[in-house]
Structure formats: C-alpha cells, structure tokens
Amino acid sequence: MMKKASEIMTQDVVTIRGSATVAEAIALMKQRGWTALIVDRRHEQDAYGIVTESDIVYKVIAYGLDPKKMRVYEIMTKPCIVVNPDLGVEYVARLFANTGIHRAPVIKDKLLGIVSLTDILEKGDAFERPKAVLLEEAIQAAIAEARRICAEKGPNSKECAAAWDAVEEMQAEAAHQQAKRLEKTAFEQYCEEFPDAIEARIYDS
Known part of the structure; x- marks a missing residue:
C-alpha cells in the first residue's frame, strides 16, 4: 500500500492572518524554522492561503520595500492548492510536479498539516x-x-482476449506513470506469434 499524505505531512503548523505584516511573518518563520506559513481563513467559506520565503524575497526584499509596512495578503497566494490527507504520496508528488509548487496545506474540513x-x-x-x-x-x-x-x-478465445485486455490496461498505467508511449504492447508481440488472436478482440456488438 502506498503511503498517504496524512502519514508524511508535518502536523506542527500554525497560521498567520492575512492582515499581519510581512515583518511578523518573517519573525514567525525564523522562530519556527519554516519556509512557508498558511494564511488563515477569515470565515468558514473562505479559502486558505500560503505565503512562502520566496514570496517575501521576490516581492518585498527584491524591490527594497518595507516588510513592516506590507501586509501578508499583498504577497500571499490565495486560494492555494490543497492536498487531501488520503491522497497517495505518488499523486502528491505528481501534483507538485504539474503545478510547480513545493508545499501545500493538508486539509479535510479543517487544516491538518502541511x-x-x-x-x-x-x-x-x-x-x-x-x-x-x-x-x-x-x-x-x-x-x-x-x-x-x-x-x-486457444488464441482466438474470449478468455484469451480478456486476459490481454487486463495486461494492456496495466501497461497503459505504467506508460502513463513514466509519461512515455509504448512502442509495442505485449498483446501486439503475442499477435506476431499468433495472428488469430487479433480476431477475438473484435467483439460482437
């Protein structure tokens, strides 16, 4: 069984208000040794946000702006991408790869971790x-x-066709995971040896 997000997440997570100053966010990051903070919701229907050290460096420090005068809501990402605690780790990794993020809050009704x-x-x-x-x-x-x-x-039996269906489904999943196209499926290789097999997979309607 693949591990889930809830099994690898960091539970030690505190939130910061969007109205807090960037200076307060920096102080909290330094104190906790964190590189990101979750920005709290203002009410139940609101979305969580996230503010990272990159946001602070790229949007505040790089422009010579005063962290004491800027607010977290001015530089945060909101709504941020969130992860379901039951999501498998491989799919968390794929989500990060597809979106370019490095971290995300783990949420199911409430904030559980990061x-x-x-x-x-x-x-x-x-x-x-x-x-x-x-x-x-x-x-x-x-x-x-x-x-x-x-x-x-027999190569042209329905049982044979069904067995190759199962193989092809698994090969398709493997190719999807590795993001590459199959040159030749196992069934195509089999058909080179037993040409009759192809007919069994043209099903009666």
Whole structure:
C-alpha cells in the first residue's frame, strides 16, 4: 500500500492572518524554522492561503520595500492548492510536479498539516519499493498468465482476449506513470506469434 499524505505531512503548523505584516511573518518563520506559513481563513467559506520565503524575497526584499509596512495578503497566494490527507504520496508528488509548487496545506474540513517536497523525500516509501517496479512485476506475471490461458483456451478465445485486455490496461498505467508511449504492447508481440488472436478482440456488438 502506498503511503498517504496524512502519514508524511508535518502536523506542527500554525497560521498567520492575512492582515499581519510581512515583518511578523518573517519573525514567525525564523522562530519556527519554516519556509512557508498558511494564511488563515477569515470565515468558514473562505479559502486558505500560503505565503512562502520566496514570496517575501521576490516581492518585498527584491524591490527594497518595507516588510513592516506590507501586509501578508499583498504577497500571499490565495486560494492555494490543497492536498487531501488520503491522497497517495505518488499523486502528491505528481501534483507538485504539474503545478510547480513545493508545499501545500493538508486539509479535510479543517487544516491538518502541511506537506512539502522534503516530506516526500524523507518520509515517502518510493525508495523501498518503487511503484513502477511493483507494476512491472505484476505486468510480467499477467503476461505469463495470459499466455497460459491462450495456450489452454486457444488464441482466438474470449478468455484469451480478456486476459490481454487486463495486461494492456496495466501497461497503459505504467506508460502513463513514466509519461512515455509504448512502442509495442505485449498483446501486439503475442499477435506476431499468433495472428488469430487479433480476431477475438473484435467483439460482437
């Protein structure tokens, strides 16, 4: 089972008001050793925001502006991208990759924590048993099973066709994960040996 966001997130999280000064945000970051703060909602229907050290450096310090006079709401991102606590770590990583963010609050009705790239690297389970490796093992087993079924029931049987359907679904998922197109599916390779098999997959309507 893949770890979930709730298992790797940092629970030690406090919020800051959007009306707070940037100087207050800097002081809180230094005190806690954090690189980002979650900006609290003003009411139940409001969205959470986020303010990061990059926001402060790029939008305040780089322009010689006074952090004591600027407010958090002027530089924060709101609404910010949020993560469901039940989301698998791999999908958190994909969300970060697709959006270019480095951290996000973990929210389900209320703020539960914050998850960052560091959490994914340090607490994720990708290095123990990478999903791609597990999936490749499952694909090889499914190919062997499909070949066994087809040898027993015949290359143009419905059972053979269904077995290759399952293999192709798994290969498509693996290709999607690795963001690459399959050169040739296992079924296409099989059809080179047993041309009859292709007919079984043209189903009756």
